[in-house]
Amino acid sequence: MCGAPSQGRAGLEAVDLTRETVIQGCVRRDGAPVAAAYVRLLDGTGEFTAEVQSSAEGQFRFFAAPGDWTVRVLSAAGRGEVSLTCDRGLNEAELVLA
Amino acid sequence: MTSKRADVLVDADWAQEHLDDPKVVFAEVDEDVTAYDGGHIAGAVKLDWKTELQDQVVRDFVNKADFEALLSAKGIGNDDTVVLYGGNNNWFAAYAYWYFKVYGHADVRLLDGGRKKWELDGRELSTDTVSRETTSYTASNPDTSIRAFRDEALDAIDNKNLVDVRSPDEFSGKLLAPAHLPQEQSQRGGHIPSAINVPWSKAANDDGTFKSDDELRTLYADAGLDDGRDTIAYCRIGERSSHTWFVLRELLGHENVKNYDGSWTEYGSLVGVPIAKGA
Numbered sequence: 320m321c322g323a324p325s326q327g328r329a330g331l332e333a334v335d336l337t338r339e340t341v342i343q344g345c346v347r348r349d350g351a352p353v354a355a356a357y358v359r360l361l362d363g364t365g366e367f368t369a370e371v372q373s374s375a376e377g378q379f380r381f382f383a384a385p386g387d388w389t390v391r392v393l394s395a396a397g398r399g400e401v402s403l404t405c406d407r408g409l410n411e412a413e414l415v416l417a
Numbered sequence: 418m419t420s421k422r423a424d425v426l427v428d429a430d431w432a433q434e435h436l437d438d439p440k441v442v443f444a445e446v447d448e449d450v451t452a453y454d455g456g457h458i459a460g461a462v463k464l465d466w467k468t469e470l471q472d473q474v475v476r477d478f479v480n481k482a483d484f485e486a487l488l489s490a491k492g493i494g495n496d497d498t499v500v501l502y503g504g505n506n507n508w509f510a511a512y513a514y515w516y517f518k519v520y521g522h523a524d525v526r527l528l529d530g531g532r533k534k535w536e537l538d539g540r541e542l543s544t545d546t547v548s549r550e551t552t553s554y555t556a557s558n559p560d561t562s563i564r565a566f567r568d569e570a571l572d573a574i575d576n577k578n579l580v581d582v583r584s585p586d587e588f589s590g591k592l593l594a595p596a597h598l599p600q601e602q603s604q605r606g607g608h609i610p611s612a613i614n615v616p617w618s619k620a621a622n623d624d625g626t627f628k629s630d631d632e633l634r635t636l637y638a639d640a641g642l643d644d645g646r647d648t649i650a651y652c653r654i655g656e657r658s659s660h661t662w663f664v665l666r667e668l669l670g671h672e673n674v675k676n677y678d679g680s681w682t683e684y685g686s687l688v689g690v691p692i693a694k695g696a
Contacts, residue, residue, distance in 0.1 A: 339600055357533060359623075360596050367618035368584040369596035370505065381596045384586065393623055395537055 330380075336408045342388060343380040344412035345373075348396050352377025353416060356394035363387040392416060422630065425667040427500055428529050429538055435500075436460055442493050442549070445532070446470075446503040446513040448656070456542030458502065458535065462491045462549060466509050466656075470516060478559070484520050485554045492549025495523070502528035502535070505656075506618070506625040512659040514667075515676055519564055521557025527663065533625040563666070565649045565675035567683055570609060571690060578648040579612035580637075582661040583681070587653065588614040590694045593685075594653060604685030607692040609651070614696075615640045617657040620664045633664055644671070651677040651684070 346353040358379040359370045373379045390412045392399040397416035435441045443461035445453045453463040503510035517525045586592040590606030650658040655678025666674040
């Protein structure tokens with residue numbers, strides 16, 4: 320379940336990827352998915368934009384807009400952060416906690 | 418302005434010590450209404466903001482009689498201390514807090530940090546079914562001194578503090594909804610002219626707890642909030658602005674602070690009203 324591209328488009332059937340900018344991915348530590356981690360989306364200036372909890376399989380998903388974003392994870396299992404530049408459609412972000 | 422923090426906010430240790438207190442009722446309110454079922458604070462009842470706190474036909478609160486029936490069925494009494502908590506940094510718990518105040522509940526408090534802090538602390542969650550004896554709850558008539566409607570929001574342009582608590586990208590019109598939700602919406606993007614943008618998140622620490630009174634005072638002063646004016650807070654549907662309403666009125670003690678729960682989904686759909694775009 321966890322990991323690109325196998326996570327793929329599950330659950331995205333109703334989402335119009337020609338219009339939405341989806342940022343999704345998986346939170347992992349030591350190769351294993353981390354559930355219920357707090358995954359936060361920050362905009363290009365570092366300001367909070369949204370937060371979700373990762374699923375049982377470590378997955379998360381945001382609906383953003385084209386541009387620069389940072390995904391930051393806070394969890395009892397550790398912290399992690401990744402920055403990415405997104406276009407319309409599907410954008411994958413993988414988070415490895417340390 | 419004296420802080421009322423101790424009367425309106427409890428920390429996780431206080432909550433833990435009062436789990437078996439018969440006069441304290443814990444109630445969980447989440448955006449994700451399935452979160453409670455996966456584990457909740459022991460003894461906490463669940464409030465569903467969508468099916469229980471919203472009228473299912475008209476876009477509005479449930480009426481007084483329905484609120485009384487709901488709280489009676491949940492086993493909440495008029496003299497109980499109600500401690501609200503939830504996910505999403507307490508957005509919906511703050512919304513329920515404000516809602517309980519609209520209907521005049523005397524002693525309602527928020528659990529600082531909500532579910533997030535509780536989970537990050539590694540505190541116990543229970544999946545046991547909770548049942549409480551029914552009560553006969555009596556609500557007050559709605560207190561509209563803390564609730565703003567669309568005409569007031571419009572009249573507030575250049576007259577009152579309008580605090581848009583959404584993220585900067587929603588304020589500017591780049592996004593139409595918080596980014597954990599799909600962006601296809603019917604309303605126009607942007608904000609109410611003359612509004613200042615103070616995202617709700619600036620009032621909270623990463624673990625979801627509120628910042629100190631001093632930090633909060635500085636935050637709103639630096640953002641240009643005029644203490645001499647009345648204030649209306651809004652967001653997209655009124656839950657994040659409840660968080661800021663709580664900060665301004667309940668923590669910092671500002672008077673005349675209203676939450677505009679129609680918020681951007683209503684305002685941004687009105688025909689002919691002025692809209693400002695950009696930062």
